Amino acid sequence: MQRMARMATTSDVFNAVAEPQRRQILDLLAQGELSVNDIADALGVRQPQASKHLRVLREVGLVSVREEGKQRFYRLHGAGLKPIHDWVQTYEHLWNERLDRLEAYLAELQSKEKGK
Amino acid sequence: MQRMARMATTSDVFNAVAEPQRRQILDLLAQGELSVNDIADALGVRQPQASKHLRVLREVGLVSVREEGKQRFYRLHGAGLKPIHDWVQTYEHLWNERLDRLEAYLAELQSKEKGK
DNA sequence: TTGACACATTCCTATATTGGAATATAATGC
DNA sequence: GCATTATATTCCAATATAGGAATGTGTCAA
Numbered sequence: 001m002q003r004m005a006r007m008a009t010t011s012d013v014f015n016a017v018a019e020p021q022r023r024q025i026l027d028l029l030a031q032g033e034l035s036v037n038d039i040a041d042a043l044g045v046r047q048p049q050a051s052k053h054l055r056v057l058r059e060v061g062l063v064s065v066r067e068e069g070k071q072r073f074y075r076l077h078g079a080g081l082k083p084i085h086d087w088v089q090t091y092e093h094l095w096n097e098r099l100d101r102l103e104a105y106l107a108e109l110q111s112k113e114k115g116k
Numbered sequence: 117m118q119r120m121a122r123m124a125t126t127s128d129v130f131n132a133v134a135e136p137q138r139r140q141i142l143d144l145l146a147q148g149e150l151s152v153n154d155i156a157d158a159l160g161v162r163q164p165q166a167s168k169h170l171r172v173l174r175e176v177g178l179v180s181v182r183e184e185g186k187q188r189f190y191r192l193h194g195a196g197l198k199p200i201h202d203w204v205q206t207y208e209h210l211w212n213e214r215l216d217r218l219e220a221y222l223a224e225l226q227s228k229e230k231g232k
Numbered sequence: 233t234t235g236a237c238a239c240a241t242t243c244c245t246a247t248a249t250t251g252g253a254a255t256a257t258a259a260t261g262c
Numbered sequence: 263g264c265a266t267t268a269t270a271t272t273c274c275a276a277t278a279t280a281g282g283a284a285t286g287t288g289t290c291a292a
Contacts, residue, residue, distance in 0.1 A: 018134035019280085023203065030207070036239055049281065051240055070238045070289050078210030085208060087139065088201040091146070094194030135250085152269055165251065167270055186259050186268045 145192035
């Protein structure tokens, strides 16, 4: 059996967005599609770096590409972030007071039901 | 200047939860505090592995420790996940139909305002 | 066809990471 | 003190990663 140092980033959305520059790319694409050079310029990195990050994002399904002449326009596919959203959301009550009160209320209702 | 292969996991919540076993630990601790051995058993890993993951989680502020005799009980500090929640939430409208419709409605209101 | 441009890929290197094994530390019981 | 238990740390090996540089590929225009 082989030992893996870390799950391949390309197969896991959580790892894909663990890299700050990749999050920055997604934030840029939220405004609309962009070419690779646009992205590289915005990030202040060279084109190959941008291409590499985009490949990772593409492989986990967070972006899609549209080819037009020489350029490739990348577009956000934000639904790929849903697994992360779903996961963190289960913890939201820990800092959200409104949810906290709702939970307390539901707990109270339950205890009243039992007491009947 | 030195070249960094990846931002140190210990300084970034996103990286800390990029590791599946660490997410699993947080999920376990959501039920209540646990000792290191409890966690190691639940994950099916040896104690040193659990300790290492817990150290990372501690350093990014996602868990805290309570010492009691020989044991250390780890407790979830879920508020540390808020940055992740806040970040993904800005993308929620991309898969949430209700938010989508709300956005469309607001856009419509805005265009009406302009037209006045 | 040739050159320029946009992008992707490959090779290389320094560093990070995980997991295993061994060892250190600290508390507790005898 | 000594053994035991719970946990942390260190050392090691295998692999993954990001970034740089160089190179490949495809498109367009002259």
